[in-house]
Amino acid sequence: MTRVLVADDDDDVRESTLLLLEAYGHEAHAVDDAAGVVEAARGLRPDVLLQDVTMPGLDDLPGLVRAVREAVPGVRVILFTGREEAEELAAQARVDGVVRKPCDMDALERAMGS
Amino acid sequence: MASQQAASGLPDISKAEMLEMIRTLPDVVFRCHKEPDGRIYWSFNEGRLAEEFGVTTQEIRGKSLEELFPGGASEQLREHFEAAFRGEAQEFINEMGGRFFKHFPQPVRGTDGRVAYVVGFISEVTHLVEAERRLKEKNAELEAFTYSVSHDLRNPLAVLMNLTEALRAGKDLDAGKREKALGRMTAVTQRMEETIEGLLGLSRAGRTELERTEVDLSGMARQVADDLEQQDPDRRQGPDRQVRWRIEPRLEAWADAGLARVLLENLLGNAWKYTRDTGSPEIEVVAEERDGRRWFVVRDNGPGFDPGIADRLFVAFERVDNRDIQGSGIGLATVKRIVERHDGAVQADAVPGEGSVFRFHLGAHHAATANRPDGMEPA
Numbered sequence: 001m002t003r004v005l006v007a008d009d010d011d012d013v014r015e016s017t018l019l020l021l022e023a024y025g026h027e028a029h030a031v032d033d034a035a036g037v038v039e040a041a042r043g044l045r046p047d048v049l050l051q052d053v054t055m056p057g058l059d060d061l062p063g064l065v066r067a068v069r070e071a072v073p074g075v076r077v078i079l080f081t082g083r084e085e086a087e088e089l090a091a092q093a094r095v096d097g098v099v100r101k102p103c104d105m106d107a108l109e110r111a112m113g114s
Numbered sequence: 115m116a117s118q119q120a121a122s123g124l125p126d127i128s129k130a131e132m133l134e135m136i137r138t139l140p141d142v143v144f145r146c147h148k149e150p151d152g153r154i155y156w157s158f159n160e161g162r163l164a165e166e167f168g169v170t171t172q173e174i175r176g177k178s179l180e181e182l183f184p185g186g187a188s189e190q191l192r193e194h195f196e197a198a199f200r201g202e203a204q205e206f207i208n209e210m211g212g213r214f215f216k217h218f219p220q221p222v223r224g225t226d227g228r229v230a231y232v233v234g235f236i237s238e239v240t241h242l243v244e245a246e247r248r249l250k251e252k253n254a255e256l257e258a259f260t261y262s263v264s265h266d267l268r269n270p271l272a273v274l275m276n277l278t279e280a281l282r283a284g285k286d287l288d289a290g291k292r293e294k295a296l297g298r299m300t301a302v303t304q305r306m307e308e309t310i311e312g313l314l315g316l317s318r319a320g321r322t323e324l325e326r327t328e329v330d331l332s333g334m335a336r337q338v339a340d341d342l343e344q345q346d347p348d349r350r351q352g353p354d355r356q357v358r359w360r361i362e363p364r365l366e367a368w369a370d371a372g373l374a375r376v377l378l379e380n381l382l383g384n385a386w387k388y389t390r391d392t393g394s395p396e397i398e399v400v401a402e403e404r405d406g407r408r409w410f411v412v413r414d415n416g417p418g419f420d421p422g423i424a425d426r427l428f429v430a431f432e433r434v435d436n437r438d439i440q441g442s443g444i445g446l447a448t449v450k451r452i453v454e455r456h457d458g459a460v461q462a463d464a465v466p467g468e469g470s471v472f473r474f475h476l477g478a479h480h481a482a483t484a485n486r487p488d489g490m491e492p493a
Contacts, residue, residue: 023283
């Protein structure tokens, strides 16, 4: 079981992803705004952060990723995106993986390293 | 007499008649020559365009390319004219004072086979160049639109796929969660349906034939308001939750009734949605005189928006705030298309925290209808 923090502002995407992760036997939590991600991560100490790339208030993705890593050393950060230019973003933010929406569970499991 | 009749029986054309014919053409017909030192000069330049620019033969005979086209224009022209004098016919377009002209220089060879002079004509193509520019703009818009549509439809699909997969894999999920997943699937599917309905509406707004009639906008606005009240009766709860409608009587427009209704449904529907969390919500439909024109105004006291993004509101799927408000992101694009079909305009304005204002007019016809001699009252 992996503890996952899902950061996404879209209610449907967030809730459906939580349910999907639970269905696969993971412990899933969620945060719906960019400002709350670091604090939520510090409190929950997740194994994986599944981070949406287009949340309101998310101006500095690399900065957010650095702050989360500082708060939770060893956390795997995976970008969760519907955008084509995700690879570039992933390289900039130095994350551990990218999962495209819709969420392919096999791809997600691989990215989470579980 | 006989000498003036050609074999066909048609009269010969005299030099004066030929000149008259050329002067009647909307374009320029010209002839130019090249001296051994490279100087290109004009010997003939006639047509209505030549007259408009004050460059008829009489005015410019013997003048050079550089004298005729001062500034940078002559450099570009020289290149093409040199080619014509080398025997290569080259069409080209140049710009002068914001207008565009197409040139067709053609070499004419003497008996020795060498280019004796160059003739040709010049036509104004400003309207074509502008149509092409607009077409390019529209195409770019369409491409951005397709991109946005794909993304907006992919999102709910992603959710459906997540939930289907969760239900399939999560046999141990408790009944409450399964029920919640199914409820969400229904809601997402409905929203996709709304998006597609919105797209069809946008398409209809562009396609349907425009049939202007006298439209009672006040009556129409009251109907739309009633429909909104009935669809969402919860909004009537509580004394400060009920929307206070202020619809100015006798607002008339010379418009397509069907499209005007869609326009009001979108603008009033937005005002209704965005005042959801406003205490003592108010929605107003009035007319205002601005820049000598009568504008219809839909105003609300909702949260408003950042005025800096006003133009983006009318681009399909450029939803500015989708966190709490459900909507397809197509409504204002449809509004814009409807006013444009009427040769009208729409503007958005807002003060954050104080409300939004949408102003529109539906073309130049209001004034005429306002002064109708029969003084008929709207139905």
